[in-house]
Amino acid sequence: MNDYKELIQKQRKYFSKGHTKSLEFRIQALQKLRDSIKSNEQELMDALNKVLNKSEFDSYITEIGILLEEIRFTLKHIKKWAKPRKVKSSIAQFGAKSMIYTEPYGVALVISPWNYPFELAVAPLIGAIAAGNCAVLKPSELTPATSELLEKIISGTFPEEYIAVVQGGVETSQGLLKEKWDYIFFTGSVSVGKMIMEAAAKSLTPVTLELGGKSPCIVHKDANLVLAAKRIAWGKFINAGQTCVAPDYLYIHREVQDEFLSLFQKAIVELYTDDVFKSGEFTRIVSERHFNRLTHFIKGSIHYGGKHESSSLTIEPTVLTDVTWEDDVMKEEIFGPILPVLTYSDHSDMIDGINQRPKPLALYVFSESESFQQTILEKISFGGGCINDTVYHLSSPYLPFGGVGESGVGAYRGKGSFDTFSHEKSILKQTTKVDFPFRYQNRKNGLKLLKKVIK
């Protein structure tokens, strides 16, 4: 634990010198990070294949390419984001200027999960660097090859007094949380998120909590079923369903269930073949514990799939029908390639069903009707999502990403990341040329005058 103290003190000292606040320094750091990711591309792909059997295509699209794009976007806009912003002053402040300055918090702690083990550690780091912070990253212990590579990349790119990686499991994380940070950015489960917030509350440290939960995918009777099938199969089974915003379950209008399910089966085969064990390209489950947890859900009416292989920790895309809220699979976030299907006839029952549970991180609605889409947006609170697509909202740097209620606190990506890691300092620059008397209480008729200005 002493080691963390020493590391944090080093970072505090470095931060206090002010280097990280210079825009030029931040730009150079982002360029260095980009170059290091590029030059380690093959090692990254190998490590991701080792820990999760990710294909090179998936690794590039979901871990490497997305980070390079985030850095490119940040570099393009950072000057504008970092510039002090002039805002209006009210009449009571006539003659004064009002400005908002952004400043880094200081030393940030970033704790990340295993499902996109490189991306989810580095994406917040981009925001931390852009805003001018120092940072310590604590990646997941469940994906050691990527955590080791992350440490190698970061230590080869930055001095540890600026950015460092601390590897380890729960105890390491808890040890780090005992220290005083200026910001804590956590991505992971709801239960651990609560512990993080509790630890941060002791020193009133601001937090972002990127959590999970059960994200519904609604398919209405007027949906374009061919596209819905393809886009849901993609979003659900990419990374074997181990995506925080993967559709957790399908909520489909009873009239189109049969037609949809037959199209869905075709889409699965088209995207992932009819034998993922033979193709060898399907992402595996991260650990035996998660594999056992998931296979326990495979029971009842198995509409498609269901096969699993413990030696390779692989579960094929699986669809369960005749599911109710009482089934085990509906009681916790699935986080695997199993899609339970609930049906509805009356959409108010479906909306009630969703609203009786914690607010989802994501929600997807497939429908050609604007009024149906609008009803869903108005009646259900959730972090973010898509109309007629799944997961894709995450790829836009213009859309800040985060949860609400139990699915998270705060948001990031694109400018959202810069804002998350910046404190906005509001400054009123007062004129010394005039000094209006009405604000002073000892002035004769002061209240009367004040009421003329502030009505």
Ligand code: NAD
């Ligand atoms: P997790 O909460 O078990 O672990 C996340 C991190 O917290 C790891 O680094 C781990 O070492 C650390 N940790 C675990 N237990 C801890 C404790 N008691 N005290 C302090 N630190 C602790 O989550 P996970 O299994 O790695 O990831 C899966 C979860 O993350 C899912 O719920 C998923 O929805 C969520 N997730 C959310 C997002 C998002 O952006 N919202 C992204 C990916 C994953």
